[in-house]
Amino acid sequence: MAKHDRITRPCLFEACYSQMSHELTQKATKIKANFTWDDIVMSKDQRQALEYACDQMRYRKQVYEQWDYNRKYPYGRGLSVLLFGAPGTGKSMCAQVLANALNLELYRVDLSKVVDKYVGETEKSISMIFREAKKCNVVLFFDECDTLFAKRSDDGGSSQSSNNNKTALLLQEVEAYDGVSVLATNYKHNIDPAFFRRMKFIVEFQFPDPETRYILWNTTIPKGTPLAEDVDIRFLADRFEFVGGNIKNCILNAAFLAAADGSGDEVHMKHYLQAIRYEFVKTGKVFTRSDFEPYAHLVL
Structure with missing residues (x-):
């Protein structure tokens, strides 16, 4: 000692x-x-x-x-x-x-x-x-x-x-x-x-409401994340009715997507949307283009 x-x-x-x-x-x-x-x-x-x-x-x-x-x-x-x-x-x-x-x-x-x-x-x-x-x-x-x-x-x-x-x-x-x-x-x-x-x-x-989901997104993303300016956390929280476990999965998957594509070494909105899309597929949830608007062009 x-x-x-x-x-x-x-x-x-x-x-x-x-x-x-x-x-x-x-x-x-x-x-x-x-x-x-x-x-x-x-x-x-x-x-x-x-x-x-x-x-x-x-x-x-x-x-x-x-x-x-x-x-x-x-x-x-x-x-x-x-x-x-x-x-x-x-x-x-x-x-x-x-x-x-x-x-x-x-x-x-x-x-x-x-x-x-x-x-x-x-x-x-x-x-x-x-x-x-x-x-x-x-x-x-x-x-x-x-x-x-x-x-x-x-x-x-x-x-x-x-x-x-x-x-x-x-x-x-x-x-x-x-x-x-x-x-x-x-x-x-x-x-x-x-x-x-x-x-x-x-x-x-209880199932988290939009405000709770907003807090979950903000507190779960590690402080060291190189977050791009185009990331709209409010949209993610309001639009996608996820529990904390889903949000945690999306945050981690988005980080790996960003690291793999080499787009400026930042995690962008498209990475979170792609991760959300994968989460929908994994859980068998049906989604449409309107679910991602006005950001659908980034993922579909």
């Missing part, structure tokens, strides 16, 4: 995690939490709810132990957050922001390694995930969680009975986990209603 180097909190947490032993990687993938509050675009109410969520982890020792709340709240002292909304609206990014804000490692549960056709095996995997997570205090991220947290049924079939058992076990494990559980789904109506009662925070990610 150099003479004037300082030990920062993130470095200290990283060093602590390096000394921990667990087997989470058998069922989950470690995700580098690079995003911060400055990277995510959300409403004031959304951000406030998530900041409150972080505060429940930061100050739980004070509330539960110093203020004696642990006597009346002996169970369910962890943090559970349900995020729902259309694909590409920022749910996965939000999981990274929460982990980053709390200086915790983030593990995305690999559902392909959890869900098993053999009776009882899925339940074993679920129990193993939470058992290992308790050893190292990490954020567990269940993306597309409706695969596991499906609505229970009373139709009496053996298959449905097995699904009900999985859901019941997950309810118990999430509530018993003292760490952070983040659940994300594109389809809120597929989630068992019991989860809504057990979640401490539920945040909806």
Whole structure:
């Protein structure tokens, strides 16, 4: 260590995690939490709810132990957050922001390694995930969680009975986990209603309006981008009804298009329009010349 180097909190947490032993990687993938509050675009109410969520982890020792709340709240002292909304609206990014804000490692549960056709095996995997997570205090991220947290049924079939058992076990494990559980789904109506009662925070990610899209375009384009003067961000935001994920794709693809064609080493309006056209083709969306007017001559 150099003479004037300082030990920062993130470095200290990283060093602590390096000394921990667990087997989470058998069922989950470690995700580098690079995003911060400055990277995510959300409403004031959304951000406030998530900041409150972080505060429940930061100050739980004070509330539960110093203020004696642990006597009346002996169970369910962890943090559970349900995020729902259309694909590409920022749910996965939000999981990274929460982990980053709390200086915790983030593990995305690999559902392909959890869900098993053999009776009882899925339940074993679920129990193993939470058992290992308790050893190292990490954020567990269940993306597309409706695969596991499906609505229970009373139709009496053996298959449905097995699904009900999985859901019941997950309810118990999430509530018993003292760490952070983040659940994300594109389809809120597929989630068992019991989860809504057990979640401490539920945040909806809505489809962005034109003003939000304008902010997304401006904040997602890296500051080092050699942006040409002909780029009309307002037009892009107003005309094309994209979510953040689509916008992110278009921005990156436009940069590569500009780098490849050597047109003055700048990213021009035509590059963004070409990237948008490719995004339409990729997603199967039908478009016409009028969608790009008055800039259609640059791309069609």
